[in-house]
Amino acid sequence: MKRVLLTISGKVQGVCFRRYSQLKANELGLTGYAKNLEDGRVLILLQGGGLAVDRFIAWSEQGSPQSVVDNVLVEEDEADEIYLDFSVY
Known part of the structure; x- marks a missing residue:
């Protein structure tokens, strides 16, 4: 299993970026938030x-x-929490 943190900058708030992220993650079978x-x-x-x-x-x-x-800044994440779905906060 691969685990990463993405920090995305630009015009990414107020444009449904998180909702589309959730749809894409679900399509690809990924979990997180x-x-x-x-x-x-x-x-x-x-x-x-x-x-x-x-x-x-x-x-x-x-x-x-x-x-x-x-x-898009990509960082490997070593935490051990397991997410069962992809959430939007």
Whole structure:
């Protein structure tokens, strides 16, 4: 299982980015969560198969139809919590 944290910047709040993230994660069989950060970025934790995580990362570089993604920072995450679904906060 691969587990990463994505910090996505650009026009990613107020454009349904988190909801589209949830749909994409569900499509790929990934679990974790997406939440808005106070500075306008979106934080996403993903866990699942390596290929599916890589596909999500590639998708996140474009994002939702109305978003404008400037940067996607990808960090490996070593935490041991297990998520059973993908939540939006």
